[in-house]
Amino acid sequence: MMFTEMSCDNLRDLRTTRVVMNQEEFDKKYRYLPPPHPSTLHHVRKSIRKCYEPCTSTQSFWRYIVSCVPILGWLPMYSCKSNLVGDVSGGLTVGIMHVPQGIAYAVLAGVDPVYGLYASFFPALVYMFFGTSRHVSVGSFAVVSLMAGIAVNQLLPNGDSRLYTPSSDETMMLLNGSLNYTLTSERQLLPIEVASVLTLTIGIVQLLMAVLRLEFVATYLSDQVVSGFTTGAAFHVLLAQLDDLFGLKQVYAIVLALPNANLVTAIVSLCAIIFLFVCKEYINPLVAKKSPFPVPAELIVVTVGTAASHFLRLNEQYNVPIVNFIPTGLPMPSVPRLELIPDVLGDAVGIAIVVVAIHVSMAKLFAKKHGYKIDASQELLAIGLTETLSSFFSVFPISTALARSMVNEGAGSKTLLSSAFSCTLLLFVILWIGPLLQTLPMCILASIIVVSLKGMFMKLHELKVLWPLSKIDFLIWLVSFVATVGYDVMPGLAISIIFALFTTVFRSQWPRWHFLKRLTGTSDYRDAARYASVSEFFGVRIFRYEAPLLFCNVDRFKKNVHKAAEIELRFNTGPYVASTVRAFHKQNSSNVAMDELAEDIVKKATLNSGFKALVKNIVIDCSGFTYVDYMGVSAIKEIFDEMNELGVKVYFAATKAIVRDLFETSGFYELVPKSNFYPTISDAVVVAQNSLIAERDAVSNETIDTSNNICRIFVGPSSQQVHMHL
Template sequence: MVKKNDYMTAGLTDRSDAPLNPENGREKGQRKKTIGERVKGTIFGLIPILHWLPNYPWKEWIHGDVIAGLTVGIMHVPQGMAYASLASVPPVVGMYSSFFTAFVYMFFGTARHISIGVFAVASMMVGACRMRLTPNRDEFGRVINGTEPGSLGDVGPLELTSALAMGVGITQLAMGVFRLGFLTTYLSDPLVSGFTTGSAAHVFMSQLNKVFGVKLPRHEGIGMLVFMMKDIVLSLPKTNFVVFGISIFGLVFLHIGREFVNPWVKKFSKIPVPLELILVIIAVVASWAMGLAPNYHVKIVDNIPRGFPAPTIPRLDLLPHLVGDAVPIAIVCYMFVVSMGKLFAKKHKYTIDSTQEFIATGLMHTFASLFPVYPVGASLSRSAVCEMSGAHTMLYVVFSSTLLLTVILFLGPFLEPLPMCILACIVIISLKSLFEQAKILPYLWKVSRLDFAVWLISCLATTFTDVTTGLIISIVFTLMTVVLREQWPKHASEKPAPNGHSSHSIPIDDCSDDIRVYHFQCPLHFVNVTIFTDAVNDLVADEEVHSVIVDCSMIAYTDSMGLDAFKDLYQDAEKIGKNVYYAALNESIISILKSVDFFKKVPEDHFTSTTQQAIEVILAKKKLVNSPKLSISN
């Protein structure tokens, strides 16, 4: 067990949080860094492994990284094959994709517990692109998986996916170079949750034909899932019941294992039972022994080349045709990496660099595109197992990649009898956690109706269009909600109650009934200034009200129209013998008021530091006006 102090001195904390060393000139007030030091800092920032590997506490952490690496490596094999089928590429391509990208990410990434490799959502987006631009053909050259408009002729599927990986890498590198990581802040949790749930519906539907053992045409665009469901229903009489029986066995096996066996095993060991691998072994043995392919027309993997693919330059001439797919896939892949990375970083008390993650994912895709791969991200299930198995750093990738490489080089042909329906079962069972995200809806309804709407729109838009269109609609709607939150802010007024019993606890012992406190809980600008002025004017117009105090503590900033509103409200109230005060305005706005000589138009004593002070000023003026001495002198 590594103590906190050991953890920090191991050099594995985020550099911004690491203790400063006076001897190397990093403390505030020390000498400026030399050019060499700055170059070294830049290199270490670009390649984080140089920062943590030399200080790696081998005795304390190597055991956890080895166990986690081997466990994740075992999961990579069946999931790589399963998700490759979802991407409409040969099963071995899924293993290639996970191997090359994870190894490169280890050098450049800042997250420590995520499993880089193929995952369902990106695989499906790649599959849609691949089938649209390079459709399958029969022996007569006819398209057998849908229509052909927009296809790229004789371009091979792997040429396309490698070029797509290059396009994704270039997109992510560009966003990292221009430091556009902040844009991901608009990908809110409800958006990501709703989008991935809708994407899971597409993934699920795309696997049903393999479960029933039937061939179906592919559909695109609005309502594609409805057409797919129609095709499934119409094809039920053609079901291959041997395939269906194998699928039921696979689904039940994985479900029981996940829901009952692994929770029981977890009581005794951090390492879960490799259910997918066991299922694959059982299915391979049964398929070989019973001759499922020739005797029962069960579709199998059939061909897994043994050996390492030779590197080739991807088809750069394809990039202009892939921009529309590369950008959303790049965002989705990055989104999964960062969201999973932040989840575990928060749990283990370290930070990740969002901009560096763009660089890391961009470099891993750019390098991997030299081989037959397709774009990847972080897997939810494998990342959870990785963290649970005791991983400490990305060094675990060395051991998972070694196991994966062994399968690629030597064991591939032994997996050729594997029924494709077993891969579909692995994909379908992995979707459970995505569908369970719908459980958050009651919570969102209670907390924020707009967040509820974001989740629902993101899910429905993705479900009833396609994944790329759904992501665009989700982002646009989320941006609209930002405007709506600003345009319709929360605001309320109240009487200051004696003895501090108001909802905002104004500790005044002697409050007059003709004072109102107005709370505006949002920045003030041209979008919502009308709501602000109307509400204050309504209070001023009330015959029972003499003074209105605007609580500005939630007004983080304002624009020129907001300043005009401050002035107009005061002057309009003054004309009818009433007062408007502004309380708790922040210093940045006060400095703006001073710079434009605002206090020549509105007295400075109408701006107070607290609502309590404003009430005291009002009451003091009332006592002064109503004092007998003042009445006689008048």
Template sequence: KRKMSSEDVESRESLLDGQPNGHAKVVIERPVFSQQKFDEGFSPGSRPQTTFRESFLKSCRKCQCSKDCFLGFLYKIFPFIGIMKDYNIRTDLTGDIVSGLTVGIMHIPQGMAYGMLTTLDPVYGLYTSFFPVIIYFFFGTSRHISIGTFAVACLMMGSAIEKGLKSPNVHIITTCVNVTSSVTPVSNLTNETVQQFSLSCSDNTESVKLQIAMAVTFMVGLIQLVMGLTRLGFVTTYLSDPLISGFTTGAACHVFTSQIKHVFGISTDRYSGAFKLIYTYRDFFGNIPHTNAVTLIASVVCMVMIYVVKEYINNNPKIKPRLKMPVPIELIAVVLGTVIAYFIKIESKYGVKIVGDIPTGLPVPTVPNFSLMPDVLSDAFALSIVVFAISVSMGKILARKHGYEIDSNQELFAYAITNMGSSFFSSFATSASLSRSLIQEHVGGVTQLTGLVSSALLLLVLLVLGPYFKTLPKCVLAAIIIVALKGMFRQFLELPKLWKLSKIDFLIWILSFLATVILDVDLGLLFGVVVAIFTIVYRVQRPYVCVLGQMPGTDIYRDVSVYKEAVEIPRVKIFRFENAIFFVSVEHFKNMLFKYTCNPRHVKQDIVEAENKIRKEKANFEKITFQNTTNEVELRVTNNDITEFCPTVEVPDVGIDTIILDCSTWSFIDSMGVKALTSVVNDFREINIKIHLAFCKAGIREMLEKTGFFSCLDRDNLFVSIHDAVLHTQHQISSSESDSDSPVDGSTEIIVRSVNGTTESTDVKS
């Protein structure tokens, strides 16, 4: 115990006197309440419990064929009705239009860049920036998130496509051969024939990739729909912020790796599964000598230009407030790159890879290939969880900032409809973009009407401007993606703070990051979830435990290891276990209780050893023979003489008469917890230590009643508070001490009668 200084003593006395500033004081006089006496005096009722049947009937009674019920249903399924009902055209429309144009300008380069990240043609990124935004407008409850392409989701989609290409249901080579089998015999192949063959194979591969992407997207929506209908949105609670941060940072490493080849203008094979980054960088460094200098220069210039504008203009605290909208540097880079590449003929002269033909118009609705869905189920499940967790987290942050709430289950339903619907229009899985959402909110967007404005701008690109981006170098899109990753890589800066706050959260971050980098994106997410669940189990299984002491002059009890003034009650241990008592934690509960009090099994072992020693001494004492000439001898021995014949055997005093269990932190107790508690009560009873329970919640008392616990511990040992249990215990101790101090007249004598040298009887006299 730390020593209290004079200042500490004065501060405590001043606090207890209710000074300074005339603080209120608590003065209460009442009897000590056991739980049974308290319930008898105040007659509590039973806790309200609703059965499944009652809940179902209550829900059915709410379903009425009325106008109000129908409108309520419409408002819930189509939240935009309620949002637009309160829409103020005068104050809100301008902000939505400006925000919509700003976000639409961002959608164009990001859609094309992230479309390339999925291994599909860039135009499919534009489709994903168009159709899902319109669908989400009708079903979403968030007013500020920007739905569309997102780096992590696109990376996971690309990984799913690569795995899908290896599926036995995909027969690319067979299809390619069938395409050219009627062209000409192999012996008569010409260069033109070979080009036709390669083009057919390439087109077929892109078609199969698109089918896989559509199948994955539909499955993502279907999984989210099932989760929404079964109210399983809570599963995302296991995706903690450290887990998501570590996972997205690891995914950013994969995104960077997938684009670095476009920056250098070299080719590498695509890998999937564990250690894919190692294999990719092996190929990358092996092909460094084949770097395209023009591609590298263009990439560096674009990255520097985008970074400088973003950091020193758009995010400059001195300049940012004066900008009505951020400088659309990504779009400027795309336009400049396209124009320059067109005039200098960058592909034919310098071998720089370009985007190629971008079809005009909207895609024809196509039913996804359902035969591929079983092969992409695992990837779709991981993707559905990630995009929902990221999107709903961003939605909640912005909703909290603007004073409204989002419905998580309705959001899950909205994402489901968005993904399932857009999968028919050559789109891939969508997610909220962190950067676009923040800009949409910052520029002045009020509702999802901004999405319709941005979609109108994208429609113009798809119908008219698309072909003009044919000469856009892929390295420009790669530069846009790499610079956009800086926000994710900055998450490394969270680690020092996370280390100070929680070592376990730090461990989750590191392991999620390493698993994502070393294994793969989906495996990294799975590993991170397993680690997070393991830490939950560890924390639940091994909660904080302590011994409480009384704060002087109060009825307040605190941890003696934290509060230096807390004083333990003599011969009383107040034990706190800060968790539920159930099958996961029962062993730790018993071990810690024995550690902080005493182990009754060890005490019983000491008692047995002492009893054995007493029996041995008694046996030796009975063998004493008395030699005398008469037939009967009377021997008188006083207390002082007994030690000469039977030495005293002392049993160690553990210094505890009563243990009070603070149950205020127990949220529940299960059958194994009750068994453990019963075992503890019985073990301590055998060494004459009483157990009291303080502050048992109603649910715990009901469980104790159902399991027959009170057959081993009387109900009078339950108290409404720790202080009641302490006062009751002190009263019992003082009563027993007063009884033991009653005077005894004379000395105690042991009379041993021996007949013919044999002990016949023993009497005790006082």
């Protein structure tokens, strides 16, 4: 790489748009203000004012109500002409998808299939009132259903019930209002009761996050964490369906006892999977070119499978498992088993964070695509209320479903009113059509789940994209996937988050650093390794560190600054001469012939004779220091002292106000003068060059004077003289 070396005479061509000044002069001239420090009383007053502000006027109260219940704001302004057709088509299309997916994911959650219809109906209805995203489809979702199923199975292993004693005589309603009985003694704890209290606990956690403004917690689940985690969870979902696909009771029997598989169940599963795959991969892309409505492949499979099972008597003749009893009507509201909250709290926190991360990311995606805004805080409140209120109607944990949301958008939905049409269709199924699905083979539901996982497995292709972009992001995805597959869903999620946070510390501990040089003909300073047309200032090194200066990287920072100085000091023969003279003097008498010493010094010193620049000034670009902790402040002090001892002047440029405030309060300026700080790199470079010009010696020949046992080295027009008395 060729650099343009500027002579000292040409340095005067460097110009700035204002008078060169240090940071203290700059702040004084432009009236720098101290940082605002609102008192605790100010914060208390602000919070109180925010609480009573809705009560100050009718208009303020209405604005507050609308902010909490957004449907009151957009529904009166609803345009039937612009939105109704799209909402009807999108709502009915999504409603058709809800039926088979809800039933299938209920099995995944470890509860009876009918609860999948409830999990599709109630959450969509509640979210319509409180949500701000126009396109997300809230309801059952494979990954969340799997996590719920694991939590249920921990309390009720293998789907068994557990006895508990009611606190008092209570009238229980099984599934719906058609079956009542009074309990006065022990009865069995049902899986749906565990799932319902889990849903309630998830909702409470999300509401607390909304009240405490903790929506940022979801940001700890980066896209790579979520993608790797969901793909790993998809493998667990697949394994959970193998029993239903092949009619086997244990997963390992797939390998060890495949001949014992139910042949009819396997054939039905294979036919369903092939049909679903062909429809989704080949038929629907062709249909999409002419119509926004996809072929309802899942509904067709459910309908045909139910009819075939009924007329061919697959359950009686071939022992093919079926859904069995599906009651009609809506469940009566009931309070979940609150005493179970401590048992499910750990799982609830993990699921709540996953749900928030998926929901908010999908909501932001559609909002950006269609040019409208969402309120992240309101979305957190909405999904929390959706979980909480739905739990009173026997609903297992729900989330935003990725595939249904995409279909909802593609089918033309414009507003959340599309959920009303989805719920209407679902209500029709719950009230009248449900019993017709009693002969639906379970292997059909397993096939629907397995095919729906295809999109998640395709996320493996992200590894190919991530590898050239970021090796760390690649590792985050891979660790999230391997941990989830190798351990379990909840431990895998914990490992994924911890590893992602560790990489953040890793990046801070080993950040990038580089030298800056001025782009030729400009006042811009850029990485010297990335630009060829740059100007190098004689005797000045500009150093930039791309990270906050924290306890975890201060040692590396000091080493890098030393390295920056040594790279140039290596070409400065003075220190080498001094050390050589000391060593020679220790090994020889004082009357030794100095000619031998001089010959050795010159031989070694000329190894780098091709370099002419000498570092006498280092400019540290502090713009990369977004924050500096106590150890960082101490490290800068140490660097300043060490460089002074070496005769190197240190200048600090472009230091952020928050860092300067920290220096002020820590007493940093008592050791390092404020005059060493400059508002820009250009200011610091100009001052450094003026210092060199003032000190230069017009000596062009290199000599070694051994008189009086003093060694002097002169290199170039700006020489450095090293005195070592022997």
